[in-house]
Amino acid sequence: MKSASLRTLLIIAALVAVNILSAFVFFRLDLTQEKRYTLSEATQNLLADLPDDVHVDVYLTGDLPPAFKRLENAIRETLDEFQAQRGLADNGSKITYRLIDPDQLTNVDAKNKLIDKLQQRGLLPTNLVANEGGKRTEKLIFPGVIISYKGKETGVLLLKGNKAASKEEQLNQSYEGVEFQLASAIRKLTQTKENRRRVGLLYGHTQVPPSRFADLLASVQENYDLFFIDMTKPGPIEGLDAVLVPKPDRPFSEDEIFKLDQYVVKGGRALFFVDGQRVDSVSNEGTYAQPINLGLDDLFFRWGVRLNRDVVKDFYCAPIPLNVGNMGDKPNIQLVPWRFYPLLNNFGTSGNPIVRNLDAVLGRFVSTLDTVRAAGIQKTPLLLTSQYTKVLKTPTLISYTEARQQPDPKTYNDGVRIVGCLLEGKFQSLFTNRILPGDPRANGFQASGQASRVLVCSDGDLIVNDVDFKRNVPYPLGFDRYTRNTFANKDFALNAIDYLVDPNGVIAARARTVTLRPLDKIRVDENRTGWQALNLLGPLALVGLVGVVWQVVRKRRYGK
Numbered sequence: 183m184k185s186a187s188l189r190t191l192l193i194i195a196a197l198v199a200v201n202i203l204s205a206f207v208f209f210r211l212d213l214t215q216e217k218r219y220t221l222s223e224a225t226q227n228l229l230a231d232l233p234d235d236v237h238v239d240v241y242l243t244g245d246l247p248p249a250f251k252r253l254e255n256a257i258r259e260t261l262d263e264f265q266a267q268r269g270l271a272d273n274g275s276k277i278t279y280r281l282i283d284p285d286q287l288t289n290v291d292a293k294n295k296l297i298d299k300l301q302q303r304g305l306l307p308t309n310l311v312a313n314e315g316g317k318r319t320e321k322l323i324f325p326g327v328i329i330s331y332k333g334k335e336t337g338v339l340l341l342k343g344n345k346a347a348s349k350e351e352q353l354n355q356s357y358e359g360v361e362f363q364l365a366s367a368i369r370k371l372t373q374t375k376e377n378r379r380r381v382g383l384l385y386g387h388t389q390v391p392p393s394r395f396a397d398l399l400a401s402v403q404e405n406y407d408l409f410f411i412d413m414t415k416p417g418p419i420e421g422l423d424a425v426l427v428p429k430p431d432r433p434f435s436e437d438e439i440f441k442l443d444q445y446v447v448k449g450g451r452a453l454f455f456v457d458g459q460r461v462d463s464v465s466n467e468g469t470y471a472q473p474i475n476l477g478l479d480d481l482f483f484r485w486g487v488r489l490n491r492d493v494v495k496d497f498y499c500a501p502i503p504l505n506v507g508n509m510g511d512k513p514n515i516q517l518v519p520w521r522f523y524p525l526l527n528n529f530g531t532s533g534n535p536i537v538r539n540l541d542a543v544l545g546r547f548v549s550t551l552d553t554v555r556a557a558g559i560q561k562t563p564l565l566l567t568s569q570y571t572k573v574l575k576t577p578t579l580i581s582y583t584e585a586r587q588q589p590d591p592k593t594y595n596d597g598v599r600i601v602g603c604l605l606e607g608k609f610q611s612l613f614t615n616r617i618l619p620g621d622p623r624a625n626g627f628q629a630s631g632q633a634s635r636v637l638v639c640s641d642g643d644l645i646v647n648d649v650d651f652k653r654n655v656p657y658p659l660g661f662d663r664y665t666r667n668t669f670a671n672k673d674f675a676l677n678a679i680d681y682l683v684d685p686n687g688v689i690a691a692r693a694r695t696v697t698l699r700p701l702d703k704i705r706v707d708e709n710r711t712g713w714q715a716l717n718l719l720g721p722l723a724l725v726g727l728v729g730v731v732w733q734v735v736r737k738r739r740y741g742k
Contacts, residue, residue, distance in 0.1 A: 186283045187489050188247050188551065188667055189392070200616065201289065202464045207322025218650060219631075221264075221267060221361060221691075222361065222365075222688075222690045222691045222694075223550070223686070223690075224365075224684075224686060224687045224688050224689075224690055224691070225267075225361060225688060226267055227366045227689055228365055228368065228372075229264055229267045229268050229277070229368075230267070230268075230368055230561040232268065232277075232368075232372060233372065234330050234331065234617050235276055235277070235596075236276075236277045236278075236328075236329060236330070236368055236371070236372070237277075237278050237279065237280075237329070237330045237331075237411055238261060238277070238278070238280075238327050238328070238329050238364075239259070239279070239280060239327060239328045239329075239330070240254075240257055240261070240279055240280070240281050240282065241282050241283075241284060241300065241323075241324040241325075241327065241328070242257060242323060242324065242325045242326065242327075242328045242340070243281040243282065243283050244283035244285055244286070244323075245285075245321075246257055246309065246310075246323065249349070250310070250323065250325070250349065250418065252353070252355070252406070253325065253340065253341070253353055253356055253360075255355055256357045256360045257327065257340065257360055257364075258281075259278075260360045260361050260364060261279045263366070264276050264364070265278075265279075268547050269409055272468045274467055279327075281440055283320075283570065284296055284300075284322075284324065285321065285386050286577075294557055295664045297324075299329070299659075300315060300324050300326075300337065301720055302664060303328055303335065303336070304326075304337040304339055304687065305324045305326040305328070305338075305339055306339065307322045307323065308322070308323050308324075308325055308341060309321075310322075310323055313662055318437065325339065325340050325341035325356070326338050326339040326340050326341070327364070329364070329367045329368060329371060329374055331368070331371040333372075333532045334370055334371050335462055336367050336370060337704070338364060338367045339363075339391060339465065340356055340359070340360060340362050340363055342356050342359055342363070342539070342541070342577075343355030343356050343359070343541070344357065344527065344539060344540065344541050344542070345541055345542070345629040346527055346541075346542065355539035357387055358539060358694050359539055359692065359694075361691045361694060362688060362689070362692045362694075363693035365622075365688045366688055367542060369405070369688055370405055371406055373405065373741050374462035375407075377404060377595045378405070378407050378523065379405075379406050379407070379423040379424075379428060379683050379684075380406065380407045380409060380421060380423050381402055381406040381407070381408055381409070381422065381423060381424045381425075381679065381683075382408075382409045382410070382411045382419065382422040382424070382425045382426065383399070383408060383409070383410050383411065383425075383426050383428065383553040383606065384411045384413060384426065384427045384428070384430075384491050385410050385411065385412070385429070386412060386413060386432075387413070387427075387430035387432045387434065387476075388428060388429050388430050388431055388432070388642075389431055389432075390428070390429050391641075392644060393649055393656055394646045394647055394648075394649065394655040394656070395428055395645065395646065395647070395741065396647065397647045397656055397657070397658050397659040397672065398428075398526055398594065398645050398647070398672060398675055398699040401659070401672060401676055402426075402676070402679065404445035405474060405676075405680075406423075406679070406683075407705065409422065409681075409733065410739075411425065412436075413438045413441065416544060418441055418444055418445065418626070419441050419442070419444075419450065422445075422450065422681070423450075423451065423629060423683045424443075424451040424452065424453065424679055424682050424683050425445065425450060425451070425452045425453070426452075426453050426455075426679070427442075427452065427453065427455065427456065428454060428456065428642065428646075429456070429526070429643065429644055429645070429646060430476055430642070431457070431460065431474065431476075431642075432476075433475060433476055433477040434476060434477040434478060435477070436477075439477060439480075439481055439612070440613060440623060442481065443481060443611055443612050443613060444611070444626075444627065444628065446485075446609050446636060447609050447610070447611045447628050447629075447631045447634075447635050448628055448631045448632060448634075449631060449632035449633070450634060451634055451635045451636065451682040451683060452636050452637070452682075453637045453639075453647050453678055453679065454478070454482075454636070454637065454643065455639045455642045455644050456476060456478065456489060456638070456639070456640065457474060457549060457640070457641065457642045457643075458473065458474065458489050458490050458491050458492060458493075458549030458576075459471045459472060459473050459474055459491060459492070459493050459549055459551070459576045460472050460473075460474045460629065461493075461547045461580060463582070464580055464582055467581065467582060468579045468581030468582075468583070469579075469580055469581075470576075470577045470578065470579055470580070471493045471547065471574070471576045471577060471578050471579075471580050472577050473491035473493075473576040473577065475715065480612055481612050481636060483554060484556065484610060484611075484612045485554070485556055485559060485609055485636055485638075486554055486556030486559040486561050486605050487551050487552065487553055487554065487561070487603050487638050488551065488553075488554055488606065489499070489551060489554040489638070489640055490549055490550045490551065490552060490573075490640070490730055491549070491575070491576050492549055492550055492566055492573050492574060492575050492576055493522065493547055493548070493549060493573075493574050493576060493578060493580070494522075494524055494548045494549065494550060494574075494599065494601075495521040495522060495524075495570055495571070495572040495573075495574065495594070496521055496525070496548075496567050496570065496571050496572075496594075497521065497526030497568060497571075497589075497591065497594050498518050498525050498527065498567075498570065499520060499521045499522075499523050499524050499525055499531040500519075500520060500523040500524075500525055500544055500662055500664075500665065500666060501518055501519050501520060501664060501665060502517065502518065502523065502585065503515050503516070503517055503664055504516065504517075504518045504582060504585055504586065505519075505726040506518065506586060510738025515666070517664060518532060518585045519585065520578060521572075521585075521589070522546070522547055522548075523544065523545065523546050523547075523586075524543045524545045524548055524568070524601075525543070525544060525545075525669070526542060526544075526545050526548075526565045526566070526567065526572075526602075527541075527542040527543075528565075528566040528567065528568060528598060529564060529565065529566070530562070530563045530564060532562045532563070532564070533563055533682055533693065534562055534564060534604065534681070535685075535689045535690060535691075536604070536677045536678050536681050536689075536691050536692075537564050537565070537674065537677070537694035538692050538693065540670050540673060540674060541621035541669060541670035541673070542669055542670060542676070543565060543644065543669055543670050543671050543674050544644075544660060544661075544662060544669040544671055545601065545641045545643065545644060546641065546643040546646075547580075547641070547643065548567075548601055548640060548641040549568075549601075549640040549641065550573060550599040550600060550601065550640060551599075551600040551601065551602075551603050551640050552600070553599070553600065553603065555608075556607075557575055557607070557610065558603075558607045558608045558609075558610070559605050559607040559608075559609065560605070560606045560607050561603055561604070561605055562603065562605075562606070563600045563602070563603050563604075564602045564603065564604050564637075565600070565601040565602030565639065565674075566599065566600055566601060567598055567599045567601060568596050568598070568637050569597055569598050570591060570594040571594060571597060571599055572593060572594045572595070573594045573596045573599060576702055580661075582613070600640075601639060601640050601641060602637065602639040602640070602644075602688055603637070603638050603639075604635065604636075604681075605635065605636040605637070605638065606633070606634075606635045606636075607633060607634075608631065608632065608633050609630070609631075609634055609636070610629065610630050611627075611628065611630065612678075613627070613628045614629040635681070635682045636682075637678050637682060641707070644671055644674070644675070644676050645671065646659075646729075647659040647661070648661060648662075648663050649662075650663075658672065659671050659675070660672050660673075677689060685733075
């Protein structure tokens with residue numbers, strides 16, 4: 183009896199000690215293979231520095247299918263990790279969240295008001311259709327959250343991914359992106375003037391009106407301070423974290439190329455969205471795609487890429503409306519594939535955070551890139567055409583009449599071609615051994631310098647948005663007015679800026695991988711009865727076995 187009492191007291195004392203210790207020592211163990219419950223270092227730093235409370239309203243909840251329930255669980259688990267990480271800080275601010283099911287609102291006016299609010303915040307609904315017991319049921323869900331901070335709100339749509347993938351894969355991609363989407367939104371709301379990075383926009387080399395860049399620039403300004411660069415002014419490019427060169431169509435002078443060269447050599451990051459040819463307009467009779475020389479060829483070649491003077495035709499493409507004949511006395515206008523507008527859904531095998539789980543990107547009159555040897559530069563292809571590609575050397579005739587013809591797939595045999603390439607490393611100056619001692623540019627000249635990053639895309643239209651001319655307002659970047667689909671052009675551009683400015687920042691959370699391990703549906707159906715019996719009778723048998731063993735042990739110990 184004394185030993186039993188002593189053992190009981192020791193157990194109670196150990197439990198009390200563990201509870202006291204847990205109040206001062208915090209730790210969590212992530213035993214999953216993919217470390218799915220471990221936040222990236224950048225997210226941890228973001229949460230540790232939160233100056234005030236953040237509240238999250240989650241609208242994906244309620245009676246959901248298993249796949250969407252898994253996404254809901256991922257949101258809750260990620261927010262729980264956010265709360266746990268926030269609990270390590272000592273400034274008193276906290277993260278709170280609540281689950282809201284719009285279907286539970288019985289007041290019709292209140293429900294409609296909430297739905298309008300969610301749509302205004304960018305949370306587009308998804309219609310779930312299920313057949314249960316011979317009945318077809320439909321339910322409108324909002325797979326997203328609204329994050330609030332100091333009176334400011336932002337909506338985050340969490341159902342994302344590549345729409346060409348299966349529904350299971352797309353939901354898994356959404357699962358993988360939960361941390362990045364939530365952390366990015368919190369970063370956007372909590373940024374202060376002091377910690378905002380600076381992005382420069384080079385102007386004066388494009389004839390594209392500002393309204394055609396409106397959506398990208400507005401999105402960039404949400405996370406960065408935006409400055410306009412006048413290359414005609416004397417002096418180097420300084421004080422910027424990244425420089426954006428949007429669709430230039432006028433040649434660069436040698437002095438301007440020198441400024442770009444030295445900016446990159448000294449550690450600056452740059453994004454080039456340039457064309458290898460110019461297509462002014464297209465008609466049934468046709469127009470010629472003319473090669474364009476921007477003066478950047480030698481600079482790109484030194485960095486490790488070559489911009490080709492060609493135009494791509496791709497079997498995987500977007501449609502355009504075209505008059506295919508008359509129907510009575512009226513024109514018969516239909517959407518037909520326009521192979522000069524490729525849908526770029528091939529992102530290579532790098533798994534780079536810029537393009538991981540990205541949806542297709544819409545291109546227009548795209549040229550190709552080749553990689554060339556450049557010492558110390560790592561080249562990562564990010565955007566590529568499909569394997570059914572045909573490359574036309576410029577000048578070449580482009581006519582809408584071609585869209586009405588049935589193409590021969592055997593002629594689309596030029597294979598996968600690079601359209602966007604990431605360059606990383608220590609860049610060598612194009613002007614090495616070309617600057618004489620008496621040259622004014624010799625002051626501060628560097629032949630090589632710090633490690634940097636450059637993105638080159640051979641399609642200037644990649645970041646150009648359409649405009650609704652009736653209302654005189656810009657469409658979202660990547661929106662196709664004909665199919666009413668929104669492609670991932672803006673996500674690609676913003677991810678690229680994030681990565682170039684800080685590859686170890688919040689963008690690093692996009693590298694998270696969660697392996698999809700689907701069950702064999704055929705075997706599950708074949709063995710359904712056996713598994714149901716095991717789940718029903720197994721626990722009862724286990725409890726009975728434990729009871730028998732316990733009685734045997736007691737009988738042996740106390741039977742004498």
